Amino acid sequence: MQSSSTLDLAVNAAKSWLEEINERPVGAIDDLETLRAKLISHLSDEGSSPEEVVNDLVEATKGGLLGSAGGRFFAWVIGGSLPSALAADWLTSTWDQNAALYACGPAASVVEEIAGEWIKELLHLPRQSSFAFTTGCQLAHFTCLAAARAAQLKKVGWNINEDGLFGAPIIRVLTSEHRHASIDRAVRYLGLGNKSLVSIETDSDGRIRPENLKRALSASSAPTILVLNAADLNIAAFDPFEELIPIAKEAGAWVHIDGAFGLFARASKQKFHLTAGLELADSWATDGHKWLNVPFDCGIAIVKDRDAHREAMTISASYIAPENQARDQIDWNPEWSRRARGIPVYAALRELGKDGVADLVDRTSRYCHAIVTEIDKIPGAKMMWEPQLNQGLLRFLDLRPGATEADHDRRTDAVIAEVNASGEAFFSGTTWNGLKAMRVSVVNWRTNDEDVKRTIRAVENVVRELQKTEPEPAC
Numbered sequence: 504m505q506s507s508s509t510l511d512l513a514v515n516a517a518k519s520w521l522e523e524i525n526e527r528p529v530g531a532i533d534d535l536e537t538l539r540a541k542l543i544s545h546l547s548d549e550g551s552s553p554e555e556v557v558n559d560l561v562e563a564t565k566g567g568l569l570g571s572a573g574g575r576f577f578a579w580v581i582g583g584s585l586p587s588a589l590a591a592d593w594l595t596s597t598w599d600q601n602a603a604l605y606a607c608g609p610a611a612s613v614v615e616e617i618a619g620e621w622i623k624e625l626l627h628l629p630r631q632s633s634f635a636f637t638t639g640c641q642l643a644h645f646t647c648l649a650a651a652r653a654a655q656l657k658k659v660g661w662n663i664n665e666d667g668l669f670g671a672p673i674i675r676v677l678t679s680e681h682r683h684a685s686i687d688r689a690v691r692y693l694g695l696g697n698k699s700l701v702s703i704e705t706d707s708d709g710r711i712r713p714e715n716l717k718r719a720l721s722a723s724s725a726p727t728i729l730v731l732n733a734a735d736l737n738i739a740a741f742d743p744f745e746e747l748i749p750i751a752k753e754a755g756a757w758v759h760i761d762g763a764f765g766l767f768a769r770a771s772k773q774k775f776h777l778t779a780g781l782e783l784a785d786s787w788a789t790d791g792h793k794w795l796n797v798p799f800d801c802g803i804a805i806v807k808d809r810d811a812h813r814e815a816m817t818i819s820a821s822y823i824a825p826e827n828q829a830r831d832q833i834d835w836n837p838e839w840s841r842r843a844r845g846i847p848v849y850a851a852l853r854e855l856g857k858d859g860v861a862d863l864v865d866r867t868s869r870y871c872h873a874i875v876t877e878i879d880k881i882p883g884a885k886m887m888w889e890p891q892l893n894q895g896l897l898r899f900l901d902l903r904p905g906a907t908e909a910d911h912d913r914r915t916d917a918v919i920a921e922v923n924a925s926g927e928a929f930f931s932g933t934t935w936n937g938l939k940a941m942r943v944s945v946v947n948w949r950t951n952d953e954d955v956k957r958t959i960r961a962v963e964n965v966v967r968e969l970q971k972t973e974p975e976p977a978c
């Protein structure tokens with residue numbers, strides 16, 4: 504059976520990838536040119552056998568894969584895949600259901616219905632809320648903000664579905680200066696334009712102060728959407744929801760939360776307090792593919808006003824026969840045909856249970872704290888942000904006398920590049936308050952004590968080597 508031997512090849516390749524993930528270099532080995540040379544060939548007339556296709560794909564991509572599914576990858580915010588979630592993802596592709604309608608995939612519809620209810624329960628969000636499993640947090644923002652746009656315009660007598668945006672009242676979107684750029688893109692997708700964005704200044708802890716929100720709100724009486732951070736990507740700053748949301752509600756604003764990874768702090772008793780008051784918002788966007796550790800692609804949009812959400816997304820067509828009792832995903836999702844991406848979420852939540860998710864959040868946060876504070880003890884390393892959750896910042900100093908901030912910026916970039924080149928761990932950089940920093944983001948279920956030790960040792964070696972090769976100061 505040709506099909507079965509092709510799948511066997513894939514299963515074996517997947518298994519050896521996972522078995523080797525802790526031993527192979529975390530960074531990619533091949534450069535761009537090499538990868539192109541290995542992968543681009545002419546599109547043949549005659550095709551190839553499926554076995555040949557899979558074998559070649561495995562060989563040609565080997566050197567170009569990041570070990571982000573492994574335990575020593577701390578760049579950006581990229582989760583791994585829990586065993587059940589990965590297996591469920593394989594099956595999702597195998598079953599190949601079109602999860603647009605109950606009629607096209609009855610089991611997929613019910614699994615997603617249950618997974619969505621579980622997510623609301625786990626994250627302590629209003630139980631009447633509607634939800635959608637989108638490709639990622641970007642499209643979850645789009646979905647939630649489409650509902651927000653419609654609802655805010657409806658309040659001033661404008662029907663967005665019928666009349667569109669030409670001639671509509673201006674909407675403004677107030678957001679943190681430390682927002683994720685996916686908010687800007689969602690606003691663009693929605694036709695509101697970048698000029699509708701108003702950045703609100705934060706304090707040095709990355710949080711919006713109530714006075715600043717009040718000032719921004721009082722600047723105009725236009726229909727308003729406020730977007731708050733449930734963990735920004737640099738330091739995991741949570742805006743003070745308990746103070747801010749009532750002020751925004753009083754002014755008639757729709758409050759949306761960017762909780763791509765930070766929303767999962769609500770699953771932990773230890774971390775829940777960071778998110779107090781977040782349930783007062785109108786909509787929440789988060790990810791399955793970050794802290795919940797399901798494979799890409801999986802975001803989740805949650806909207807308190809079900810009708811606003813449904814009106815923004817639903818469509819009827821002559822060939823759609825709605826099932827009265829069943830959940831048709833097309834009523835809530837921006838896509839038409841779609842993958843049943845809620846199935847891996849269902850699997851991950853069943854595997855972990857509520858306690859397991861809490862433990863994942865607490866454990867990875869503890870590891871982040873250990874990595875940042877231990878590296879801080881290395882001469883020349885400096886903690887810029889002590890992790891309160893799973894994100895921290897470090898800077899590396901050029902120890903030559905008279906070294907400037909620009910020298911420290913260069914040193915920080917060099918440490919990141921050298922650690923990544925060592926293959927021992929993988930980090931990414933950022934700029935925080937005008938200074939270069941190394942970000943430490945821990946979200947992978949695989950990260951363990953040994954990974955943490957090995958990572959600290961790798962950074963220590965790189966810092967020591969760079970100091971050894973330090974040229975004498977020019978003066």
Ligand SMILES: *Cc1c(COP(=O)(O)O)cnc(C)c1O
Binds near residue numbers: 639640641683762802
């Ligand atoms: C990753 C991230 C996003 C974007 O999420 P995608 O799943 O990549 O679309 C938005 N906001 C924050 C804070 C993030 O970390």
